Amino acid sequence: MRQLLQVWMLLMALAFVNDRCHCCLQEERSGLLEIKAWFSHAPRFYELEDWDKDDLNCCNWGYRVACDNTTNRVIELNLSYLNYDAFVAYDTFVNYDADLYLNASLFLPFKELETLYLINNQLVGGLKNQGFQGLASGLRKLKILDLSYNKFNDSILSSLSGFSTLESLYLSRNNFTGTIGLRGFQALASGLRKLKILDLSYNKFNDNILSSLSGFSKLKSLDISGNSFTGTIGLHGLASRLRKLEELTLSDNKFNDNILPSLSGFSTLQYLDLSGNNFTGTIGLHGLRKLEVLHLESSDFKENILLESLGGLPSLKTLLASESKFEGKHFGKGQ
Numbered sequence: 001m002r003q004l005l006q007v008w009m010l011l012m013a014l015a016f017v018n019d020r021c022h023c024c025l026q027e028e029r030s031g032l033l034e035i036k037a038w039f040s041h042a043p044r045f046y047e048l049e050d051w052d053k054d055d056l057n058c059c060n061w062g063y064r065v066a067c068d069n070t071t072n073r074v075i076e077l078n079l080s081y082l083n084y085d086a087f088v089a090y091d092t093f094v095n096y097d098a099d100l101y102l103n104a105s106l107f108l109p110f111k112e113l114e115t116l117y118l119i120n121n122q123l124v125g126g127l128k129n130q131g132f133q134g135l136a137s138g139l140r141k142l143k144i145l146d147l148s149y150n151k152f153n154d155s156i157l158s159s160l161s162g163f164s165t166l167e168s169l170y171l172s173r174n175n176f177t178g179t180i181g182l183r184g185f186q187a188l189a190s191g192l193r194k195l196k197i198l199d200l201s202y203n204k205f206n207d208n209i210l211s212s213l214s215g216f217s218k219l220k221s222l223d224i225s226g227n228s229f230t231g232t233i234g235l236h237g238l239a240s241r242l243r244k245l246e247e248l249t250l251s252d253n254k255f256n257d258n259i260l261p262s263l264s265g266f267s268t269l270q271y272l273d274l275s276g277n278n279f280t281g282t283i284g285l286h287g288l289r290k291l292e293v294l295h296l297e298s299s300d301f302k303e304n305i306l307l308e309s310l311g312g313l314p315s316l317k318t319l320l321a322s323e324s325k326f327e328g329k330h331f332g333k334g335q
């Protein structure tokens, strides 16, 4: 009875505390206000108007801020599409020069941050002394970092290697080339030991970085579509090191039939996208016992060896081959 009473009193006390404290951490609230000020010249600044210094609970400042329900610490920040104007950004007649150098120190108050979205903000790099390097040592919980649709180049790659807790990294549609090459990528791979999802799509990467990608040994999903890969040396090395890979997206590159034998090494693959490359169908695809979905759209098949080999893939459920030609004839919408 006495114990029950104690439990009841404790619960009441907690409820009281909860009820009284509609607030988030003071440092995080002022940190958010600094971020707001930093974006004050951005075309979509108005989207931060919920961020109000008079509201003590910054966890209620709209969908761009998410807190942990029990600790009230900020765990997710969505700062996507702020320095972005759909009408102006693509209008070549307006000289819209609004490149931003990221002041990464702005994020240092958010020690519990797990997810940071910075998509489509015309970010070109990090400020001197306030770039990602310092940030990585501050954000020890970060799991998801999305920098897609910006103007970052190779110069930031090595500084990303400090984010050792990162599980998903999205670098799609930036200005990376990988010409700083092996070094930068090897450092990245050896730093990001927990990375499961890596998206490098639609940059200017080429075969130079292929061998260093094998350092990301925990990867489940790799997207290198829309680059200049040809795969002349094959993907054997990659296949033998990425033993957990389930999704591989190679579309819109210049891969040709020569890489098909090495693909059979990716024995854990469930999803493979080969569309929009230079496959002609002269070599078959074998060994992918778990493959369920295969994309072969926008290809020009001269021979049917590849297609016939697909009958030997025991788990294949979905084959997509629209916009593909087969010995000169158009394929239907394949399923």
Ligand SMILES: *[C@@H]1O[C@H](CO)[C@@H](O)[C@H](O)[C@H]1NC(C)=O
Residues within 6 Å of the ligand: 069
């Ligand atoms: C936190 O609360 C939100 C909104 O009430 C809810 O959607 C979410 O599932 C909760 N998260 C956890 C981890 O309890």
Ligand SMILES: *[C@@H]1O[C@H](CO)[C@@H](O)[C@H](O)[C@H]1NC(C)=O
Residues within 6 Å of the ligand: 078, 079, 080, 081, 117
């Ligand atoms: C982040 O914000 C953008 C812009 O409003 C929105 O389109 C996107 O869905 C949001 N992302 C998440 C994961 O909430």
Ligand SMILES: *[C@@H]1O[C@H](CO)[C@@H](O)[C@H](O)[C@H]1NC(C)=O
Residues within 6 Å of the ligand: 034, 103, 105, 106, 127, 130
């Ligand atoms: C970057 O942000 C930090 C933290 O808000 C601030 O102290 C510093 O002055 C800023 N640096 C620049 C160059 O704006």
Ligand SMILES: *[C@@H]1O[C@H](CO)[C@@H](O)[C@H](O)[C@H]1NC(C)=O
Residues within 6 Å of the ligand: 124, 125, 153, 154, 155
């Ligand atoms: C990368 O971007 C930074 C910042 O805009 C610039 O100073 C540097 O010259 C660029 N480097 C390359 C290789 O393009």
Ligand SMILES: *[C@@H]1O[C@H](CO)[C@@H](O)[C@H](O)[C@H]1NC(C)=O
Residues within 6 Å of the ligand: 151, 153, 175, 177
């Ligand atoms: C991308 O990098 C190239 C050099 O590699 C440079 O000439 C070009 O201006 C950059 N583009 C942007 C949008 O920064």
Ligand SMILES: *[C@@H]1O[C@H](CO)[C@@H](O)[C@H](O)[C@H]1NC(C)=O
Residues within 6 Å of the ligand: 254, 277, 278
């Ligand atoms: C690869 O395909 C592109 C267009 O899809 C074509 O322009 C190019 O000539 C092809 N290259 C080879 C080596 O077949």
